[in-house]
Amino acid sequence: xxxxxxxxxxxxxxxxxxxxxxxxxxxxxxxxxxxxxxxxxxxxxxxxxxxxxxxxxxxxxxxxxxxxxxxxxxxxxxxxxxxxxxxxxxxxxxxxxxxxxxxxxxxxxxxxxxxxxxxxxxxxxxxxxxxxxxxxxxxxxxxxxxxxxxxxxxxxxxxxxxxxxxxxxxxxxxxxxxxxxxxxxxxxxxxxxxxxxxxxxxxxxxxxxxxxxxxxxxxxxxxxxxxxxxxxxxxxxxxxxxxxxxxxxxxxx
Amino acid sequence: xxxxxxxxxxxxxxxxxxxxxxxxxxxxxxxxxxxxxxxxxxxxxxxxxxxxxxxxxxxxxxxxxxxxxxxxxxxxxxxxxxxxxxxxxxxxxxxxxxxxxxxxxxxxxxxxxxxxxxxxxxxxxxxxxxxxxxxxxxxxxxxxxxxxxxxxxxxxxxxxxxxxxxxxxxxxxxxxxxxxxxxxxxxxxxxxxxxxxxxxxxxxxxxxxxxxxxxxxxxxxxxxxxxxxxxxxxxxxxxxxxxxxxxxxxxxxxxxxxxxxxxxxxxxxxxxxxxxxxxxxxxxxxxxxxx
Numbered sequence: 001x002x003x004x005x006x007x008x009x010x011x012x013x014x015x016x017x018x019x020x021x022x023x024x025x026x027x028x029x030x031x032x033x034x035x036x037x038x039x040x041x042x043x044x045x046x047x048x049x050x051x052x053x054x055x056x057x058x059x060x061x062x063x064x065x066x067x068x069x070x071x072x073x074x075x076x077x078x079x080x081x082x083x084x085x086x087x088x089x090x091x092x093x094x095x096x097x098x099x100x101x102x103x104x105x106x107x108x109x110x111x112x113x114x115x116x117x118x119x120x121x122x123x124x125x126x127x128x129x130x131x132x133x134x135x136x137x138x139x140x141x142x143x144x145x146x147x148x149x150x151x152x153x154x155x156x157x158x159x160x161x162x163x164x165x166x167x168x169x170x171x172x173x174x175x176x177x178x179x180x181x182x183x184x185x186x187x188x189x190x191x192x193x194x195x196x197x198x199x200x201x202x203x204x205x206x207x208x209x210x211x212x213x214x215x216x217x218x219x220x221x222x223x224x225x226x227x228x229x230x231x232x233x234x235x236x237x238x239x240x241x242x243x244x245x246x247x248x249x250x251x252x253x
Numbered sequence: 254x255x256x257x258x259x260x261x262x263x264x265x266x267x268x269x270x271x272x273x274x275x276x277x278x279x280x281x282x283x284x285x286x287x288x289x290x291x292x293x294x295x296x297x298x299x300x301x302x303x304x305x306x307x308x309x310x311x312x313x314x315x316x317x318x319x320x321x322x323x324x325x326x327x328x329x330x331x332x333x334x335x336x337x338x339x340x341x342x343x344x345x346x347x348x349x350x351x352x353x354x355x356x357x358x359x360x361x362x363x364x365x366x367x368x369x370x371x372x373x374x375x376x377x378x379x380x381x382x383x384x385x386x387x388x389x390x391x392x393x394x395x396x397x398x399x400x401x402x403x404x405x406x407x408x409x410x411x412x413x414x415x416x417x418x419x420x421x422x423x424x425x426x427x428x429x430x431x432x433x434x435x436x437x438x439x440x441x442x443x444x445x446x447x448x449x450x451x452x453x454x455x456x457x458x459x460x461x462x463x464x465x466x467x468x469x470x471x472x473x474x475x476x477x478x479x480x481x482x483x484x485x486x487x488x489x490x491x492x493x494x495x496x497x498x499x500x501x502x503x504x505x506x507x508x509x510x511x512x513x514x515x516x517x518x519x520x521x522x523x524x525x526x527x528x529x530x531x532x533x534x535x536x537x538x539x540x541x542x543x544x
Binding site: 084 | 430446449
Protein backbone atom coordinates (compact mmCIF):
# COMPACT_ATOMS: atom_id res chain seq x y z
CA UNK A 1 0.00 0.00 0.00
CA UNK A 2 1.14 3.53 -0.67
CA UNK A 3 2.10 5.89 2.11
CA UNK A 4 2.03 9.67 2.34
CA UNK A 5 5.05 11.97 1.95
CA UNK A 6 5.66 15.02 4.12
CA UNK A 7 8.24 17.55 3.04
CA UNK A 8 9.27 20.36 5.39
CA UNK A 9 11.68 23.20 4.65
CA UNK A 10 13.60 21.32 1.96
CA UNK A 11 16.62 23.10 0.43
CA UNK A 12 19.04 21.65 -2.10
CA UNK A 13 22.27 22.88 -3.66
CA UNK A 14 24.50 22.10 -6.63
CA UNK A 15 27.87 23.40 -5.51
CA UNK A 16 27.22 27.05 -4.67
CA UNK A 17 23.91 27.27 -6.55
CA UNK A 18 20.75 26.76 -4.57
CA UNK A 19 18.31 24.70 -6.63
CA UNK A 20 15.46 24.37 -4.11
CA UNK A 21 14.27 26.93 -1.56
CA UNK A 22 12.25 25.97 1.52
CA UNK A 23 9.89 23.49 -0.12
CA UNK A 24 7.08 22.22 2.10
CA UNK A 25 4.25 20.02 0.91
CA UNK A 26 2.16 17.01 1.89
CA UNK A 27 1.68 14.36 -0.76
CA UNK A 28 -1.40 12.21 -0.30
CA UNK A 29 -1.09 8.40 -0.20
CA UNK A 30 -2.49 6.35 -3.11
CA UNK A 31 -2.90 9.34 -5.36
CA UNK A 32 -0.88 10.76 -8.23
CA UNK A 33 0.71 14.12 -7.68
CA UNK A 34 2.13 16.03 -10.65
CA UNK A 35 5.04 18.43 -10.46
CA UNK A 36 5.02 21.01 -13.26
CA UNK A 37 7.09 24.06 -14.11
CA UNK A 38 9.46 25.44 -16.73
CA UNK A 39 12.85 23.81 -17.45
CA UNK A 40 15.41 24.35 -14.71
CA UNK A 41 12.81 25.14 -12.03
CA UNK A 42 13.94 22.31 -9.75
CA UNK A 43 11.24 19.70 -10.49
CA UNK A 44 13.69 16.87 -11.06
CA UNK A 45 15.92 17.94 -8.18
CA UNK A 46 12.85 17.88 -5.94
CA UNK A 47 11.89 14.26 -6.71
CA UNK A 48 15.57 13.22 -6.56
CA UNK A 49 15.66 14.59 -3.01
CA UNK A 50 12.74 12.35 -2.03
CA UNK A 51 14.80 9.16 -2.49
CA UNK A 52 18.22 10.70 -1.81
CA UNK A 53 19.38 10.40 -5.42
CA UNK A 54 20.44 14.06 -5.38
CA UNK A 55 23.43 13.22 -3.20
CA UNK A 56 24.84 10.74 -5.76
CA UNK A 57 25.94 13.73 -7.87
CA UNK A 58 29.22 15.43 -6.92
CA UNK A 59 29.21 18.52 -4.69
CA UNK A 60 25.53 18.46 -3.79
CA UNK A 61 23.89 19.25 -0.47
CA UNK A 62 20.41 18.88 1.02
CA UNK A 63 18.93 20.50 4.13
CA UNK A 64 15.41 19.88 5.37
CA UNK A 65 13.02 17.16 6.40
CA UNK A 66 11.35 14.48 4.30
CA UNK A 67 9.16 11.81 5.86
CA UNK A 68 7.85 8.88 3.78
CA UNK A 69 5.29 6.97 5.83
CA UNK A 70 7.09 6.69 9.16
CA UNK A 71 10.60 6.78 7.67
CA UNK A 72 12.71 9.89 8.22
CA UNK A 73 14.49 10.08 4.83
CA UNK A 74 17.24 12.38 6.10
CA UNK A 75 17.17 10.98 9.66
CA UNK A 76 20.38 10.02 11.44
CA UNK A 77 19.77 6.30 11.43
CA UNK A 78 18.51 6.10 7.85
CA UNK A 79 20.82 5.10 4.99
CA UNK A 80 20.28 6.17 1.40
CA UNK A 81 20.25 2.54 0.28
CA UNK A 82 17.46 1.78 2.76
CA UNK A 83 15.36 4.72 1.51
CA UNK A 84 15.74 3.74 -2.14
CA UNK A 85 14.54 0.22 -1.47
CA UNK A 86 11.19 1.67 -0.42
CA UNK A 87 10.94 4.28 -3.14
CA UNK A 88 10.85 3.18 -6.77
CA UNK A 89 12.12 5.53 -9.44
CA UNK A 90 11.51 5.76 -13.16
CA UNK A 91 13.80 8.06 -15.11
CA UNK A 92 13.30 10.35 -18.07
CA UNK A 93 15.26 8.21 -20.51
CA UNK A 94 14.55 4.47 -20.34
CA UNK A 95 17.63 2.92 -18.70
CA UNK A 96 17.41 -0.87 -18.70
CA UNK A 97 20.59 -2.74 -17.77
CA UNK A 98 22.00 -3.50 -21.25
CA UNK A 99 23.99 -6.58 -20.23
CA UNK A 100 21.00 -8.28 -18.59
CA UNK A 101 18.07 -10.24 -19.99
CA UNK A 102 14.52 -8.94 -19.62
CA UNK A 103 14.04 -11.32 -16.70
CA UNK A 104 17.22 -10.23 -14.94
CA UNK A 105 16.34 -6.57 -15.44
CA UNK A 106 13.08 -7.02 -13.54
CA UNK A 107 14.67 -9.26 -10.91
CA UNK A 108 17.71 -7.00 -10.51
CA UNK A 109 16.50 -5.08 -7.45
CA UNK A 110 15.91 -8.33 -5.57
CA UNK A 111 18.84 -10.37 -6.93
CA UNK A 112 21.45 -7.65 -6.37
CA UNK A 113 20.24 -7.29 -2.80
CA UNK A 114 20.78 -10.97 -2.12
CA UNK A 115 17.34 -12.46 -2.78
CA UNK A 116 17.84 -15.97 -4.25
CA UNK A 117 14.55 -17.89 -4.04
CA UNK A 118 14.02 -18.87 -7.70
CA UNK A 119 10.32 -19.68 -7.52
CA UNK A 120 9.49 -16.44 -5.73
CA UNK A 121 11.60 -14.55 -8.29
CA UNK A 122 9.64 -16.12 -11.15
CA UNK A 123 6.39 -15.01 -9.51
CA UNK A 124 7.63 -11.48 -8.83
CA UNK A 125 8.93 -11.07 -12.39
CA UNK A 126 5.66 -12.20 -13.93
CA UNK A 127 3.52 -10.08 -11.60
CA UNK A 128 5.65 -6.97 -12.14
CA UNK A 129 5.63 -7.36 -15.92
CA UNK A 130 1.86 -7.85 -15.88
CA UNK A 131 1.41 -4.74 -13.75
CA UNK A 132 3.55 -2.81 -16.20
CA UNK A 133 1.42 -4.16 -19.09
CA UNK A 134 4.46 -5.71 -20.76
CA UNK A 135 4.05 -9.42 -19.96
CA UNK A 136 2.25 -10.45 -23.14
CA UNK A 137 4.82 -8.74 -25.35
CA UNK A 138 7.91 -10.29 -23.76
CA UNK A 139 6.89 -13.56 -22.10
CA UNK A 140 8.39 -15.69 -24.88
CA UNK A 141 11.85 -14.10 -24.73
CA UNK A 142 12.27 -13.38 -21.02
CA UNK A 143 15.72 -14.88 -20.66
CA UNK A 144 16.79 -14.81 -24.29
CA UNK A 145 16.63 -11.11 -25.12
CA UNK A 146 18.49 -8.20 -23.60
CA UNK A 147 16.51 -5.39 -22.02
CA UNK A 148 18.17 -3.07 -24.51
CA UNK A 149 16.68 -4.93 -27.50
CA UNK A 150 13.15 -3.69 -26.75
CA UNK A 151 11.59 -0.56 -28.27
CA UNK A 152 11.77 2.72 -26.34
CA UNK A 153 8.21 2.44 -25.01
CA UNK A 154 8.72 -1.18 -24.01
CA UNK A 155 12.01 -0.29 -22.31
CA UNK A 156 10.25 2.34 -20.21
CA UNK A 157 7.58 -0.16 -19.15
CA UNK A 158 10.39 -2.61 -18.37
CA UNK A 159 11.91 0.05 -16.11
CA UNK A 160 8.53 0.51 -14.41
CA UNK A 161 8.29 -3.27 -13.89
CA UNK A 162 11.82 -3.24 -12.46
CA UNK A 163 10.86 -0.49 -10.01
CA UNK A 164 7.66 -2.30 -8.98
CA UNK A 165 9.43 -5.64 -8.40
CA UNK A 166 10.98 -4.46 -5.13
CA UNK A 167 7.47 -3.59 -3.86
CA UNK A 168 8.01 0.08 -3.07
CA UNK A 169 5.53 2.28 -1.20
CA UNK A 170 6.13 5.24 -3.45
CA UNK A 171 6.84 5.53 -7.17
CA UNK A 172 8.73 8.58 -8.41
CA UNK A 173 8.53 9.27 -12.14
CA UNK A 174 10.80 11.89 -13.67
CA UNK A 175 9.19 12.80 -17.01
CA UNK A 176 8.61 9.11 -17.77
CA UNK A 177 7.00 9.71 -21.17
CA UNK A 178 8.93 12.66 -22.55
CA UNK A 179 11.11 10.47 -24.78
CA UNK A 180 8.20 8.38 -26.07
CA UNK A 181 5.74 8.53 -28.96
CA UNK A 182 2.03 9.31 -28.31
CA UNK A 183 0.95 5.65 -28.28
CA UNK A 184 3.59 4.60 -25.76
CA UNK A 185 2.79 7.73 -23.75
CA UNK A 186 -0.86 6.71 -23.68
CA UNK A 187 0.09 3.27 -22.36
CA UNK A 188 2.25 4.75 -19.61
CA UNK A 189 -0.53 7.12 -18.56
CA UNK A 190 -3.04 4.30 -18.46
CA UNK A 191 -0.57 2.44 -16.30
CA UNK A 192 -0.21 5.35 -13.87
CA UNK A 193 -3.98 5.37 -13.57
CA UNK A 194 -4.02 1.74 -12.44
CA UNK A 195 -0.90 1.94 -10.29
CA UNK A 196 -2.11 4.80 -8.13
CA UNK A 197 -4.68 2.47 -6.58
CA UNK A 198 -1.86 0.79 -4.72
CA UNK A 199 1.04 3.26 -4.84
CA UNK A 200 1.69 6.87 -4.06
CA UNK A 201 2.92 8.38 -7.32
CA UNK A 202 4.85 11.59 -7.84
CA UNK A 203 5.25 12.43 -11.51
CA UNK A 204 7.33 15.22 -12.97
CA UNK A 205 6.02 16.34 -16.33
CA UNK A 206 6.55 19.01 -18.91
CA UNK A 207 3.23 18.24 -20.47
CA UNK A 208 0.38 20.05 -18.75
CA UNK A 209 -2.31 17.96 -20.44
CA UNK A 210 -0.59 14.93 -18.99
CA UNK A 211 -0.68 16.40 -15.49
CA UNK A 212 -4.36 17.17 -15.93
CA UNK A 213 -5.08 13.64 -17.17
CA UNK A 214 -3.30 11.56 -14.55
CA UNK A 215 -2.89 13.56 -11.34
CA UNK A 216 -5.33 14.55 -8.57
CA UNK A 217 -2.89 17.10 -7.17
CA UNK A 218 -0.45 19.40 -8.92
CA UNK A 219 2.43 21.50 -7.64
CA UNK A 220 3.82 24.37 -9.69
CA UNK A 221 7.55 25.09 -9.30
CA UNK A 222 9.32 28.24 -10.43
CA UNK A 223 12.99 29.10 -9.89
CA UNK A 224 13.39 26.50 -7.16
CA UNK A 225 10.31 27.53 -5.19
CA UNK A 226 6.93 25.85 -4.82
CA UNK A 227 4.57 28.57 -6.04
CA UNK A 228 1.27 26.77 -5.72
CA UNK A 229 0.12 23.33 -4.65
CA UNK A 230 -3.52 22.34 -4.92
CA UNK A 231 -6.02 20.02 -6.54
CA UNK A 232 -5.18 19.64 -10.22
CA UNK A 233 -8.58 20.99 -11.26
CA UNK A 234 -8.07 24.14 -9.21
CA UNK A 235 -4.56 24.72 -10.60
CA UNK A 236 -5.73 24.47 -14.19
CA UNK A 237 -9.07 26.28 -13.95
CA UNK A 238 -8.70 28.82 -11.19
CA UNK A 239 -5.11 29.21 -9.96
CA UNK A 240 -4.60 31.52 -6.98
CA UNK A 241 -1.21 32.83 -8.07
CA UNK A 242 -0.70 35.09 -11.08
CA UNK A 243 2.55 33.27 -11.98
CA UNK A 244 0.78 29.90 -12.14
CA UNK A 245 -1.84 31.38 -14.42
CA UNK A 246 0.82 32.90 -16.68
CA UNK A 247 2.55 29.54 -16.97
CA UNK A 248 -0.49 27.37 -17.67
CA UNK A 249 -1.89 29.84 -20.19
CA UNK A 250 1.41 29.72 -22.02
CA UNK A 251 2.56 33.27 -21.37
CA UNK A 252 6.06 31.98 -20.55
CA UNK A 253 7.99 28.74 -20.09
CA UNK B 254 18.18 30.66 -61.31
CA UNK B 255 18.29 27.41 -59.39
CA UNK B 256 16.42 25.54 -62.10
CA UNK B 257 18.54 26.88 -64.92
CA UNK B 258 21.58 25.63 -63.05
CA UNK B 259 20.66 22.02 -63.69
CA UNK B 260 23.88 21.50 -65.62
CA UNK B 261 25.97 23.06 -62.91
CA UNK B 262 24.53 20.90 -60.17
CA UNK B 263 25.17 17.91 -62.42
CA UNK B 264 28.82 18.82 -62.68
CA UNK B 265 29.06 19.17 -58.89
CA UNK B 266 27.61 15.73 -58.44
CA UNK B 267 30.21 14.36 -60.88
CA UNK B 268 33.12 15.78 -58.92
CA UNK B 269 31.47 14.60 -55.71
CA UNK B 270 31.24 11.11 -57.11
CA UNK B 271 34.87 11.26 -58.18
CA UNK B 272 35.94 12.35 -54.69
CA UNK B 273 33.81 9.64 -53.19
CA UNK B 274 35.54 6.97 -55.29
CA UNK B 275 38.94 8.48 -54.60
CA UNK B 276 38.59 8.43 -50.83
CA UNK B 277 36.95 5.03 -50.73
CA UNK B 278 39.90 3.80 -52.78
CA UNK B 279 42.39 5.40 -50.40
CA UNK B 280 40.66 3.83 -47.40
CA UNK B 281 40.74 0.40 -49.01
CA UNK B 282 44.41 0.88 -49.87
CA UNK B 283 45.15 1.78 -46.24
CA UNK B 284 43.41 -1.38 -45.05
CA UNK B 285 45.44 -3.49 -47.49
CA UNK B 286 48.68 -1.83 -46.35
CA UNK B 287 47.84 -2.64 -42.74
CA UNK B 288 46.92 -6.24 -43.51
CA UNK B 289 49.85 -6.87 -45.83
CA UNK B 290 52.65 -7.18 -43.23
CA UNK B 291 50.46 -9.40 -41.04
CA UNK B 292 49.63 -11.68 -43.97
CA UNK B 293 53.26 -11.68 -45.14
CA UNK B 294 54.53 -12.68 -41.69
CA UNK B 295 51.97 -15.40 -41.32
CA UNK B 296 52.54 -16.85 -44.81
CA UNK B 297 56.31 -16.78 -44.31
CA UNK B 298 55.99 -18.49 -40.93
CA UNK B 299 53.75 -21.21 -42.32
CA UNK B 300 56.08 -21.86 -45.30
CA UNK B 301 59.20 -22.14 -43.20
CA UNK B 302 57.72 -23.64 -40.04
CA UNK B 303 55.03 -26.08 -41.07
CA UNK B 304 57.55 -28.63 -42.41
CA UNK B 305 59.10 -29.16 -38.97
CA UNK B 306 55.84 -29.42 -37.06
CA UNK B 307 54.95 -33.02 -36.40
CA UNK B 308 53.78 -35.13 -33.51
CA UNK B 309 57.29 -35.34 -32.04
CA UNK B 310 57.73 -31.56 -32.16
CA UNK B 311 54.61 -31.09 -30.09
CA UNK B 312 55.25 -33.89 -27.60
CA UNK B 313 59.02 -34.25 -27.08
CA UNK B 314 61.73 -32.25 -25.35
CA UNK B 315 64.71 -30.89 -27.34
CA UNK B 316 67.42 -33.34 -28.45
CA UNK B 317 71.13 -32.47 -28.18
CA UNK B 318 72.84 -30.94 -31.20
CA UNK B 319 73.39 -33.40 -34.01
CA UNK B 320 70.65 -35.79 -33.01
CA UNK B 321 67.66 -35.24 -35.32
CA UNK B 322 64.09 -35.00 -34.03
CA UNK B 323 63.00 -33.76 -30.68
CA UNK B 324 60.61 -30.91 -30.09
CA UNK B 325 59.47 -27.99 -28.01
CA UNK B 326 56.75 -29.57 -25.88
CA UNK B 327 58.41 -28.41 -22.66
CA UNK B 328 58.54 -24.84 -23.99
CA UNK B 329 54.86 -24.94 -24.98
CA UNK B 330 53.98 -26.12 -21.48
CA UNK B 331 56.35 -23.54 -19.95
CA UNK B 332 54.78 -20.68 -21.89
CA UNK B 333 51.38 -21.83 -20.65
CA UNK B 334 52.60 -21.94 -17.02
CA UNK B 335 54.28 -18.51 -17.20
CA UNK B 336 51.28 -16.88 -18.91
CA UNK B 337 48.97 -18.48 -16.31
CA UNK B 338 50.99 -16.94 -13.47
CA UNK B 339 51.19 -13.61 -15.33
CA UNK B 340 47.41 -13.53 -15.87
CA UNK B 341 46.74 -14.46 -12.24
CA UNK B 342 48.76 -11.40 -11.22
CA UNK B 343 48.01 -8.94 -14.01
CA UNK B 344 44.27 -9.43 -14.60
CA UNK B 345 42.94 -8.91 -11.04
CA UNK B 346 45.38 -6.09 -10.26
CA UNK B 347 44.76 -4.39 -13.60
CA UNK B 348 40.97 -4.60 -13.39
CA UNK B 349 41.03 -3.54 -9.74
CA UNK B 350 43.12 -0.48 -10.51
CA UNK B 351 40.87 0.34 -13.49
CA UNK B 352 37.77 0.17 -11.27
CA UNK B 353 39.47 2.48 -8.77
CA UNK B 354 40.33 4.98 -11.49
CA UNK B 355 36.89 5.12 -13.05
CA UNK B 356 34.72 4.92 -9.91
CA UNK B 357 36.83 6.66 -7.25
CA UNK B 358 39.67 8.24 -9.20
CA UNK B 359 38.43 11.75 -10.10
CA UNK B 360 41.04 13.27 -7.80
CA UNK B 361 44.78 13.63 -7.25
CA UNK B 362 45.42 10.07 -6.12
CA UNK B 363 43.62 8.93 -9.28
CA UNK B 364 45.80 11.18 -11.41
CA UNK B 365 48.88 9.74 -9.70
CA UNK B 366 47.79 6.16 -10.46
CA UNK B 367 46.94 7.10 -14.05
CA UNK B 368 50.36 8.71 -14.54
CA UNK B 369 52.13 5.72 -12.98
CA UNK B 370 50.27 3.31 -15.25
CA UNK B 371 51.18 5.30 -18.35
CA UNK B 372 54.85 5.45 -17.34
CA UNK B 373 54.87 1.74 -16.50
CA UNK B 374 53.45 1.09 -19.97
CA UNK B 375 56.50 2.80 -21.46
CA UNK B 376 59.16 1.06 -19.36
CA UNK B 377 61.29 -1.22 -21.60
CA UNK B 378 60.48 -4.88 -21.02
CA UNK B 379 64.11 -5.71 -20.19
CA UNK B 380 63.89 -3.30 -17.24
CA UNK B 381 60.76 -5.06 -16.01
CA UNK B 382 62.81 -8.26 -16.25
CA UNK B 383 65.45 -6.74 -13.97
CA UNK B 384 62.73 -5.74 -11.49
CA UNK B 385 61.42 -9.31 -11.37
CA UNK B 386 65.01 -10.53 -11.07
CA UNK B 387 65.64 -8.46 -7.97
CA UNK B 388 62.18 -9.08 -6.51
CA UNK B 389 62.02 -12.84 -6.99
CA UNK B 390 65.22 -14.41 -8.37
CA UNK B 391 67.59 -12.81 -5.86
CA UNK B 392 65.35 -13.84 -2.98
CA UNK B 393 64.81 -17.40 -4.23
CA UNK B 394 68.49 -17.60 -5.21
CA UNK B 395 67.62 -19.28 -8.52
CA UNK B 396 65.70 -18.64 -11.75
CA UNK B 397 62.07 -19.72 -11.75
CA UNK B 398 58.81 -19.80 -13.68
CA UNK B 399 57.38 -17.65 -10.89
CA UNK B 400 59.89 -14.88 -11.62
CA UNK B 401 59.00 -14.99 -15.34
CA UNK B 402 55.30 -14.85 -14.50
CA UNK B 403 55.84 -11.88 -12.18
CA UNK B 404 57.72 -10.01 -14.91
CA UNK B 405 55.00 -10.58 -17.53
CA UNK B 406 52.24 -9.95 -14.97
CA UNK B 407 53.67 -6.51 -14.16
CA UNK B 408 53.74 -5.78 -17.89
CA UNK B 409 50.04 -6.67 -18.24
CA UNK B 410 48.86 -4.35 -15.46
CA UNK B 411 48.99 -0.91 -17.13
CA UNK B 412 47.30 -2.03 -20.37
CA UNK B 413 44.47 -3.73 -18.48
CA UNK B 414 44.12 -0.83 -16.04
CA UNK B 415 43.68 1.79 -18.73
CA UNK B 416 41.40 -0.40 -20.86
CA UNK B 417 39.19 -1.16 -17.84
CA UNK B 418 38.98 2.51 -16.91
CA UNK B 419 38.07 3.57 -20.45
CA UNK B 420 35.43 0.86 -20.79
CA UNK B 421 33.84 1.63 -17.40
CA UNK B 422 33.68 5.34 -18.24
CA UNK B 423 31.69 4.42 -21.37
CA UNK B 424 28.92 2.94 -19.22
CA UNK B 425 26.30 5.72 -19.02
CA UNK B 426 25.57 7.31 -15.65
CA UNK B 427 21.90 6.48 -16.23
CA UNK B 428 22.69 2.76 -15.89
CA UNK B 429 24.39 3.34 -12.52
CA UNK B 430 21.49 5.56 -11.42
CA UNK B 431 19.04 2.78 -12.27
CA UNK B 432 20.86 0.49 -9.83
CA UNK B 433 21.14 3.17 -7.12
CA UNK B 434 17.41 3.83 -7.55
CA UNK B 435 16.69 0.18 -6.71
CA UNK B 436 18.55 0.49 -3.41
CA UNK B 437 21.65 -1.34 -4.63
CA UNK B 438 24.81 -0.28 -2.80
CA UNK B 439 27.60 1.46 -4.67
CA UNK B 440 30.04 -1.44 -4.45
CA UNK B 441 27.44 -3.95 -5.62
CA UNK B 442 26.48 -1.64 -8.48
CA UNK B 443 30.10 -1.48 -9.60
CA UNK B 444 30.60 -5.24 -9.56
CA UNK B 445 27.25 -6.52 -10.80
CA UNK B 446 26.08 -3.73 -13.08
CA UNK B 447 28.89 -1.48 -14.28
CA UNK B 448 31.61 -4.13 -14.72
CA UNK B 449 29.10 -6.51 -16.26
CA UNK B 450 27.94 -3.90 -18.75
CA UNK B 451 31.54 -3.16 -19.75
CA UNK B 452 32.64 -6.81 -19.77
CA UNK B 453 33.07 -7.17 -23.54
CA UNK B 454 35.44 -4.21 -23.77
CA UNK B 455 37.41 -5.22 -20.69
CA UNK B 456 37.91 -8.72 -22.09
CA UNK B 457 39.29 -7.17 -25.28
CA UNK B 458 41.73 -5.13 -23.17
CA UNK B 459 42.82 -8.22 -21.25
CA UNK B 460 43.37 -10.12 -24.51
CA UNK B 461 45.49 -7.27 -25.91
CA UNK B 462 47.68 -7.34 -22.81
CA UNK B 463 47.87 -11.14 -22.96
CA UNK B 464 48.91 -11.20 -26.62
CA UNK B 465 51.48 -8.49 -26.01
CA UNK B 466 53.31 -10.31 -23.21
CA UNK B 467 52.92 -13.80 -24.70
CA UNK B 468 55.67 -13.09 -27.20
CA UNK B 469 58.01 -11.24 -24.82
CA UNK B 470 61.53 -12.66 -24.69
CA UNK B 471 63.70 -10.06 -22.94
CA UNK B 472 62.03 -10.14 -19.50
CA UNK B 473 62.30 -13.95 -19.45
CA UNK B 474 66.07 -14.09 -20.13
CA UNK B 475 67.08 -13.79 -16.49
CA UNK B 476 63.83 -14.78 -14.79
CA UNK B 477 62.40 -17.97 -16.30
CA UNK B 478 65.83 -18.59 -17.88
CA UNK B 479 64.79 -21.51 -20.06
CA UNK B 480 65.33 -25.24 -19.72
CA UNK B 481 65.85 -28.31 -21.90
CA UNK B 482 63.71 -30.54 -19.68
CA UNK B 483 60.12 -31.10 -18.67
CA UNK B 484 59.09 -28.93 -15.75
CA UNK B 485 55.87 -27.53 -14.44
CA UNK B 486 57.32 -26.58 -11.06
CA UNK B 487 56.91 -22.85 -10.66
CA UNK B 488 59.95 -22.66 -8.39
CA UNK B 489 62.30 -24.08 -11.02
CA UNK B 490 63.69 -22.58 -14.23
CA UNK B 491 61.30 -23.28 -17.06
CA UNK B 492 61.36 -23.28 -20.85
CA UNK B 493 59.30 -20.79 -22.82
CA UNK B 494 58.62 -20.60 -26.55
CA UNK B 495 60.04 -17.10 -27.11
CA UNK B 496 63.25 -18.07 -25.24
CA UNK B 497 63.60 -21.31 -27.16
CA UNK B 498 63.02 -19.51 -30.46
CA UNK B 499 65.69 -16.94 -29.51
CA UNK B 500 68.28 -19.58 -28.55
CA UNK B 501 67.60 -21.71 -31.65
CA UNK B 502 67.50 -18.75 -34.04
CA UNK B 503 70.97 -17.48 -33.08
CA UNK B 504 72.49 -20.98 -33.11
CA UNK B 505 74.64 -22.09 -36.07
CA UNK B 506 72.62 -25.27 -36.81
CA UNK B 507 70.16 -25.60 -39.69
CA UNK B 508 68.02 -28.12 -37.81
CA UNK B 509 67.62 -25.64 -34.91
CA UNK B 510 66.78 -22.82 -37.35
CA UNK B 511 63.94 -24.90 -38.74
CA UNK B 512 62.75 -25.63 -35.20
CA UNK B 513 62.85 -21.90 -34.39
CA UNK B 514 60.53 -21.20 -37.35
CA UNK B 515 58.20 -23.97 -36.25
CA UNK B 516 58.22 -22.65 -32.68
CA UNK B 517 57.31 -19.17 -33.88
CA UNK B 518 54.38 -20.58 -35.85
CA UNK B 519 53.19 -22.58 -32.84
CA UNK B 520 53.42 -19.47 -30.62
CA UNK B 521 51.31 -17.37 -32.98
CA UNK B 522 48.72 -20.11 -33.41
CA UNK B 523 48.52 -20.55 -29.61
CA UNK B 524 48.00 -16.81 -29.03
CA UNK B 525 45.36 -16.49 -31.76
CA UNK B 526 43.70 -19.70 -30.53
CA UNK B 527 43.54 -18.51 -26.91
CA UNK B 528 42.00 -15.19 -27.95
CA UNK B 529 39.45 -16.94 -30.15
CA UNK B 530 38.43 -19.36 -27.39
CA UNK B 531 38.10 -16.60 -24.76
CA UNK B 532 36.01 -14.51 -27.13
CA UNK B 533 33.77 -17.46 -27.92
CA UNK B 534 33.18 -18.26 -24.25
CA UNK B 535 32.61 -14.57 -23.46
CA UNK B 536 30.14 -14.07 -26.29
CA UNK B 537 28.08 -17.02 -25.07
CA UNK B 538 27.65 -15.35 -21.71
CA UNK B 539 26.52 -12.09 -23.29
CA UNK B 540 22.97 -11.10 -24.14
CA UNK B 541 21.88 -10.59 -27.70
CA UNK B 542 21.33 -7.01 -28.76
CA UNK B 543 23.83 -5.66 -26.26
CA UNK B 544 26.19 -4.25 -28.89
